[in-house]
Amino acid sequence: xxxxxxxxxxxxxxxxxxxxxxxxxxxxxxxxxxxxxxxxxxxxxxxxxxxxxxxxxxxxxxxxxxxxxxxxxxxxxxxxxxxxxxxxxxxxxxxxxxxxxxxxxxxxxxxxxxxxxxxxxxxxxxxxxxxxxxxxxxxxxxxxxxxxxxxxxxxxxxxxxxxxxxxxxxxxxxxxxxxxxxxxxxxxxxxxxxxxxxxxxxxxxxxxxxxxxxxxxxxxxxxxxxxxxxxxxxxxxxxxxxxxxxxxxxxxxxxxxxxxxxxxxxxxxxxxxxxxxxxxxxxxxxxxxxxxxxxxxxxxxxxxxxxxxxxxxxxxxxxxxxxxxxxxxxxxxxxxxxxxxxxxxxxxxxxxxxxxxxxxxxxxxxxxxxxxxxxxxxxxxxxxxxxxxxxxxxxxxxxxxxxxxxxxxxxxxxxxxxxxxxxxxxxxxxxxxxxxxxxxxxxxxxxxxxxxxxxxxxxxxxxxxxxxxxxxxxxxx
Amino acid sequence: xxxxxxxxxxxxxxxxxxxxxxxxxxxxxxxxxxxxxxxxxxxxxxxxxxxxxxxxxxxxxxxxxxxxxxxxxxxxxxxxxxxxxxxxxxxxxxxxxxxxxxxxxxxxxxxxxxxxxxxxxxxxxxxxxxxxxxxxxxxxxxxxxxxxxxxxxxxxxxxxxxxxxxxxxxxxxxxxxxxxxxxxxxxxxxxxxxxxxxxxxxxxxxxxxxxxxxxxxxxxxxxxxxxxxxxxxxxxxxxxxxxxxxxxxxxxxxxxxxxxxxxxxxxxxxxxxxxxxxxxxxxxxxxxxxxxxxxxxxxxxxxxxxxxxxxxxxxxxxxxxxxxxxxxxxxxxxxxxxxxxxxxxxxxxxxxxxxxxxxxxxxxxxxxxxxxxxxxxxxxxxxxxxxxxxxxxxxxxxxxxxxxxxxxxxxxxxxxxxxxxxxxxxxxxxxxxxxxxxxxxxxxxxxxxxxxxxxxxxxxxxxxxxxxxxxxxxxxx
Numbered sequence: 034x035x036x037x038x039x040x041x042x043x044x045x046x047x048x049x050x051x052x053x054x055x056x057x058x059x060x061x062x063x064x065x066x067x068x069x070x071x072x073x074x075x076x077x078x079x080x081x082x083x084x085x086x087x088x089x090x091x092x093x094x095x096x097x098x099x100x101x102x103x104x105x106x107x108x109x110x111x112x113x114x115x116x117x118x119x120x121x122x123x124x125x126x127x128x129x130x131x132x133x134x135x136x137x138x139x140x141x142x143x144x145x146x147x148x149x150x151x152x153x154x155x156x157x158x159x160x161x162x163x164x165x166x167x168x169x170x171x172x173x174x175x176x177x178x179x180x181x182x183x184x185x186x187x188x189x190x191x192x193x194x195x196x197x198x199x200x201x202x203x204x205x206x207x208x209x210x211x212x213x214x215x216x217x218x219x220x221x222x223x224x225x226x227x228x229x230x231x232x233x234x235x236x237x238x239x240x241x242x243x244x245x246x247x248x249x250x251x252x253x254x255x256x257x258x259x260x261x262x263x264x265x266x267x268x269x270x271x272x273x274x275x276x277x278x279x280x281x282x283x284x285x286x287x288x289x290x291x292x293x294x295x296x297x298x299x300x301x302x303x304x305x306x307x308x309x310x311x312x313x314x315x316x317x318x319x320x321x322x323x324x325x326x327x328x329x330x331x332x333x334x335x336x337x338x339x340x341x342x343x344x345x346x347x348x349x350x351x352x353x354x355x356x357x358x359x360x361x362x363x364x365x366x367x368x369x370x371x372x373x374x375x376x377x378x379x380x381x382x383x384x385x386x387x388x389x390x391x392x393x394x395x396x397x398x399x400x401x402x403x404x405x406x407x408x409x410x411x412x413x414x415x416x417x418x419x420x421x422x423x424x425x426x427x428x429x430x431x432x433x434x435x436x437x438x439x440x441x442x443x444x445x446x447x448x449x450x451x452x453x454x455x456x457x458x459x460x461x462x463x464x465x466x467x468x469x470x471x472x473x474x475x476x477x478x479x480x481x482x483x484x485x486x487x488x489x490x491x492x493x494x495x496x497x498x499x500x501x502x503x504x505x506x507x508x509x510x
Numbered sequence: 511x512x513x514x515x516x517x518x519x520x521x522x523x524x525x526x527x528x529x530x531x532x533x534x535x536x537x538x539x540x541x542x543x544x545x546x547x548x549x550x551x552x553x554x555x556x557x558x559x560x561x562x563x564x565x566x567x568x569x570x571x572x573x574x575x576x577x578x579x580x581x582x583x584x585x586x587x588x589x590x591x592x593x594x595x596x597x598x599x600x601x602x603x604x605x606x607x608x609x610x611x612x613x614x615x616x617x618x619x620x621x622x623x624x625x626x627x628x629x630x631x632x633x634x635x636x637x638x639x640x641x642x643x644x645x646x647x648x649x650x651x652x653x654x655x656x657x658x659x660x661x662x663x664x665x666x667x668x669x670x671x672x673x674x675x676x677x678x679x680x681x682x683x684x685x686x687x688x689x690x691x692x693x694x695x696x697x698x699x700x701x702x703x704x705x706x707x708x709x710x711x712x713x714x715x716x717x718x719x720x721x722x723x724x725x726x727x728x729x730x731x732x733x734x735x736x737x738x739x740x741x742x743x744x745x746x747x748x749x750x751x752x753x754x755x756x757x758x759x760x761x762x763x764x765x766x767x768x769x770x771x772x773x774x775x776x777x778x779x780x781x782x783x784x785x786x787x788x789x790x791x792x793x794x795x796x797x798x799x800x801x802x803x804x805x806x807x808x809x810x811x812x813x814x815x816x817x818x819x820x821x822x823x824x825x826x827x828x829x830x831x832x833x834x835x836x837x838x839x840x841x842x843x844x845x846x847x848x849x850x851x852x853x854x855x856x857x858x859x860x861x862x863x864x865x866x867x868x869x870x871x872x873x874x875x876x877x878x879x880x881x882x883x884x885x886x887x888x889x890x891x892x893x894x895x896x897x898x899x900x901x902x903x904x905x906x907x908x909x910x911x912x913x914x915x916x917x918x919x920x921x922x923x924x925x926x927x928x929x930x931x932x933x934x935x936x937x938x939x940x941x942x943x944x945x946x947x948x949x950x951x952x953x954x955x956x957x958x959x960x961x962x963x964x965x966x967x968x969x970x971x972x973x974x975x976x977x978x979x980x981x982x983x984x985x986x987x
Contacts (some may be wrong), residue, residue: 141758142754142758142863142864143862143863143864144757165760187707200707200710201678210951210955214951215951216949216951216952216955217949217952218952226929226947227929227930227931227935227936227940227944227947227974228936228944228948228953228956228974228975229711229714229715229719229956229959229960230664230677230707230710230711230713230714230715231952231955231956233677233707233710233711234706234707234710234711234959236707237706237707238706238707242706254760257760277619280621281618281619283642283731283734283801323800323804324760324804324807324808325804326803326804326805326806326807326808327800327801327802327803327804328803329803330801330803331801331803385620386619386620387619387620452703452704453704454704458704459704459705463704467704467705470703470704471705472693472694474687474691474692474693475693475694475695475708476705478687478693478708478963479705479706479708481962481963482706482711482959482962483706484962485958485959485961485962486955486958497704497705498705
């Protein structure tokens with residue numbers, strides 16, 4: 034950021050500039066516009082200002098100032114979140130953590146690393162890979178999303194089936210509370226620390242309980258071997274059944290991904306085509322990893338299961354290059370929708386694995402009802418669906434139709450005993466849908482906790498929980 | 511329980527008997543005496559009464575009654591807890607959950623089971639073993655402890671190194687809140703449910719936030735193969751170094767246990783001797799499990815590492831009978847102390863694995879300082895130490911010395927960046943030691959949460975957190 038003079042008489046801007054430095058604050062409309070939304074682009078609001086603290090003390094000072102002057106504020110990482118958690122709904126002071134991006138330490142003997150919140154997810158694996166280690170949570174945005182944002186959203190990823198989501202890999206946090214006080218929780222990587230599980234409580238709290246300024250994460254030994262299988266199915270039901278059979282056989286794949294026909298059309302039309310046939314109903318991407326010894330037997334069993342479920346074609350990646358190609362095709366899948374539709378809305382429901390065929394059927398019916406195509410690219414192994422509702426925001430009423438169709442997909446998930454979000458968070462997008470799965474008492478138990486941390490409700494207000502009094506039809510499994 | 515008439519005019523006892531039935535309440539001193547402590551026998555207090563509800567509605571009605579009449583109350587499972595969490599410090603109404611012991615359902619396809627809180631841990635594995643499944647958390651008391659108690663304490667066990675502690679296996683809870691309201695959280699086994707992680711918050715909250723009345727747990731496919739290694743070392747440092755080397759080699763053993771010389775003396779003098787030599791400084795019990803294919807190679811590597819670290823003798827269990835014998839010897843290790851000492855106090859510290867030799871050395875010094883023998887039987891793989899302080903409560907002042915020695919062991923753990931409890935909980939025993947690892951702000955953040963749930967502080971008061979104002983020297987890593 035270049036040095037510049039301050040062209041404003043706003044005393045709050047001046048005070049904040051005193052804290053972080055004049056070169057580390059944005060306040061003019063033309064600068065703020067880049068911060069009016071995150072990966073959820075349906076709502077846009079301008080922040081009051083954006084500050085770029087360099088260390089925890091600056092974060093704490095900004096928070097203290099906001100707290101004392103009743104200024105709403107929120108934290109932001111790379112802004113890749115998909116549910117609007119970083120959108121300044123109330124004209125917040127946005128505390129951008131992108132300058133706090135150091136890898137503070139790596140302790141291989143005890144398998145942990147300490148990072149600042151603005152450290153990019155994939156960089157951590159890149160930093161320890163040459164010594165045979167990696168960081169497991171791998172959201173598709175891992176090449177640019179930050180670990181601080183991952184903590185806020187309890188981010189998942191393709192390999193969470195075997196390795197768990199972010200919360201399973203966070204060992205400690207330094208947190209600035211909404212009043213500017215600082216606490217450290219579980220900082221030493223203890224498996225089951227005493228007292229309440231504040232670490233779990235903060236992880237996935239979507240930036241409503243505090244601002245994370247330092248993170249101790251678990252790093253894992255890289256698996257000795259990996260094998261990846263690609264399987265094409267004429268019938269989506271056969272693919273679903275294959276997923277169940279693999280899990281029932283006692284195999285725990287590192288990843289077990291599914292794409293349906295519309296998704297395949299999109300990824301083949303976009304940046305990383307791999308030549309998938311255009312007339313199959315579904316493909317599975319299945320990866321196993323671990324010590325070399327057992328891998329071949331597991332692959333044999335997976336191939337056998339695919340064949341008993343009428344697979345059209347199934348192949349094992351011949352080398353790392355082929356494997357990487359298949360994964361690039363999968364991981365850029367959401368963006369690929371741009372190749373076949375002007376706009377798309379990603380949804381993020383979860384269902385018990387056994388309900389997969391039934392819910393995919395319902396999503397198809399919702400697609401027909403609204404006259405909007407819905408693609409499905411998802412983590413089939415753990416029942417985490419991602420219906421992508423394709424629409425054109427320039428056609429009057431179509432955005433609203435897409436939002437309604439997305440919400441109905443979530444209702445279908447909730448109705449079979451599932452959930453309204455697996456890894457993208459609630460944010461603004463799904464806060465009314467919280468009522469699909471929580472009673473008033475259950476929501477109150479949560480907002481009571483928020484109010485203890487966030488007494489003035491200045492930190493990221495209006496997110497995560499439904500608007501009190503607004504009524505949405507409640508359907509429980 | 512036999513039917514009996516009520517011999518009391520106490521209106522509260524009469525009202526509680528109305529709720530649960532006259533045959534399901536104890537209130538006479540001779541009956542109450544069995545409930546004056548749990549596995550932590552240093553403190554004893556008589557409850558006001560013990561009630562035995564049969565289902566959630568009765569639990570809720572008892573809680574509501576206590577809440578309305580300002581009667582302190584707490585929940586109790588099998589009473590095997592080791593930190594005093596179920597001791598009725600304030601003359602509580604004890605809500606015993608032993609009659610709520612049904613296995614409600616098993617859903618193999620989605621890998622989960624629903625149990626009542628009084629269901630015994632090991633019975634779950636026994637119920638699904640013939641279909642090839644098991645429940646992973648295996649505290650040494652698993653043959654009698656209840657899953658409700660496991661949730662309260664976030665219980666661990668020998669196999670938690672690979673499989674995680676109780677919190678990693680709990681998918682849903684039905685909870686009666688301290689005011690008698692009922693909530694369900696995460697009831698459908700969703701990996702990353704939206705909102706705050708109440709499931710994590712309740713698990714390990716030591717009965718201070720609510721009473722769990724129904725539990726959905728994860729069940730796992732039984733590993734195809736298991737192999738167990740027993741290794742004897744002349745030097746405890748070689749054993750410690752072997753632990754580090756195994757983990758560094760990328761092997762994740764299912765269990766990696768250590769016993770020192772004093773512990774070996776005790777287990778050989780007690781119920782399940784296996785003929786360990788009496789002149790070794792340490793033994794390791796190492797188990798690997800998984801698919802058959804890779805097991806032999808892992809065992810070879812473990813044997814190789816043991817040999818490079820000067821093992822005196824190392825052997826692989828030849829059959830399930832030999833394996834079971836080794837484990838029985840290990841799992842009854844705490845009780846075995848009775849064979850060499852009138853009394854013993856179990857401690858439960860956690861340290862970064864790399865600090866093992868240093869802290870074992872310090873425990874030896876503490877033993878010499880107090881003139882009390884200290885045995886060590888512990889989960890070496892995850893750095894969870896269990897120093898067992900041997901003493902004689904009939905010798906004046908020796909109980910106090912044992913408590914002080916135990917506390918110093920925890921201080922040594924905290925000083926190297928560890929923790930004061932790995933799996934036994936804080937309860938009464940270690941509440942002042944919470945200050946070794948938490949600042950006032952960090953404790954307040956937790957008691958604020960407690961006060962939100964437990965506004966009147968009637969539920970299990972005086973546990974888990976230090977007494978306000980009482981000062982203990984704070985030493986942080």
